[in-house]
Amino acid sequence: MRLCEILRRKNSAIREDFAFSVFAQPVPHQAGEGMGCYCLLPSALCFQLLPYLAAMNYLAHAYCSFREPGWLVGNMISDFVKGKKQYDYPPAIFTGIRLHRLIDTFTDAHAAVQEAKTVFRPHYRLYAGAFVDVSFDYFVANDPRCFANAAALESFAQFTYQTLQDHHDFLPEKFQGMLHYMRLQNWLYHYRSMWGMEKSFGGVVRRSQHLTDSATGFALFQENLLFLQTCYNAFSADLWPMLEQWRIAQIQNSDKSSLQ
Numbered sequence: 001m002r003l004c005e006i007l008r009r010k011n012s013a014i015r016e017d018f019a020f021s022v023f024a025q026p027v028p029h030q031a032g033e034g035m036g037c038y039c040l041l042p043s044a045l046c047f048q049l050l051p052y053l054a055a056m057n058y059l060a061h062a063y064c065s066f067r068e069p070g071w072l073v074g075n076m077i078s079d080f081v082k083g084k085k086q087y088d089y090p091p092a093i094f095t096g097i098r099l100h101r102l103i104d105t106f107t108d109a110h111a112a113v114q115e116a117k118t119v120f121r122p123h124y125r126l127y128a129g130a131f132v133d134v135s136f137d138y139f140v141a142n143d144p145r146c147f148a149n150a151a152a153l154e155s156f157a158q159f160t161y162q163t164l165q166d167h168h169d170f171l172p173e174k175f176q177g178m179l180h181y182m183r184l185q186n187w188l189y190h191y192r193s194m195w196g197m198e199k200s201f202g203g204v205v206r207r208s209q210h211l212t213d214s215a216t217g218f219a220l221f222q223e224n225l226l227f228l229q230t231c232y233n234a235f236s237a238d239l240w241p242m243l244e245q246w247r248i249a250q251i252q253n254s255d256k257s258s259l260q
Contacts, residue, residue, distance in 0.1 A: 059137045059188045062160045063146055064103055064243055071096035072160065073167045075103075080172040093170060095250065106242060107235075116231035119224045123216055127208060131217050132228075134191075134200045138221075139232040141192035145240075150192065157188035197221065 058076065065072035074089065074096020081089075086097045107113055113132060120128035140146055147153040161183040164171065171179065182188070190196030198218050205214040221228065 057133045057137055058182070059191050060133075060140050061100055061103065062188065063140060063156070064239075065096060065099065066243075066247055067159070068092065068096075069163050069167070071099055072163050073170060074098075075100045076160075076164060077170075077172055077175050080175045089170065093167075099246070102246065103239075103243075106239065110235050110238065112231040112234035112238075116228055116235075119220055119228060120217060123220065124211065127204070127211060130204045130208075131201065131221070134197065134204060135221055135228050136232050136235070137191045137200070138197050139229060139236075141189075143236070150189075153192055154189050157186060160188060194222070 061075045061078075062072060065075045070090065070092020074093040076096075077093075078086075078097045078100030081097055086094060089097065113129075116132045116135065117128040120131040124131060141153055147156060161179070164179055165183075168176065191200065198214075201214040201218040201221065204217070205211040
């Protein structure tokens with residue numbers, strides 16, 4: 001039996017229970033194992049951002065926002081918004097914050113993600129999740145269902161940067177500082193290339209407190225590319241339909257509110 005089919009069967013029961021719970025009530029945030037992106041930030045800023053940068057998968061979260069500006073902003077800043085501060089934001093941004101946490105919870109529970117971590121865990125242990133997250137952004141960037149070509153990815157990256165800039169007053173201060181470098185170095189676009197991935201793995205190591213070697217992680221990524229692709233395929237086959245159900249639920253709830 002193919003790996004993707006095994007993983008799909010493993011997740012069938014989880015997906016049904018999860019879908020019921022997430023659409024019925026708000027999902028509490030459960031921090032993942034970290035999602036990375038590459039950057040060359042000033043050391044002081046990088047130190048300040050470390051708790052936040054380690055928990056973000058920027059391209060995937062941006063793409064999963066359906067090009068809705070408020071959802072996009074909330075999805076991108078979610079890990080910078082702690083506790084009750086999420087309730088200070090306008091409804092659309094608040095919805096994006098909850099969407100981010102929904103995606104994190106779904107990701108952490110998925111069997112394909114756990115399988116992908118086995119590639120990195122022997123060498124990186126608890127940091128395996130960070131390297132998987134970076135790896136999956138590579139597959140998102142090169143997924144023709146998401147972006148038909150490099151030009152489409154570049155267009156989406158610029159749309160994301162501009163949307164965030166247009167909502168500058170709503171961005172947490174630390175995110176504002178990071179956005180400058182995200183746009184300047186075009187983080188979202190460079191996930192599509194091996195050069196960008198090598199930089200991304202280096203970024204995970206620079207932002208960690210205990211890692212010193214990114215070359216091994218990048219080598220493992222290259223050596224296990226087909227296996228990681230299979231894991232991504234199994235994961236995304238469940239993620240996209242779940243998110244579409246979520247989007248439809250938001251529209252239906254909005255329609256009901258407008259009638260009251």
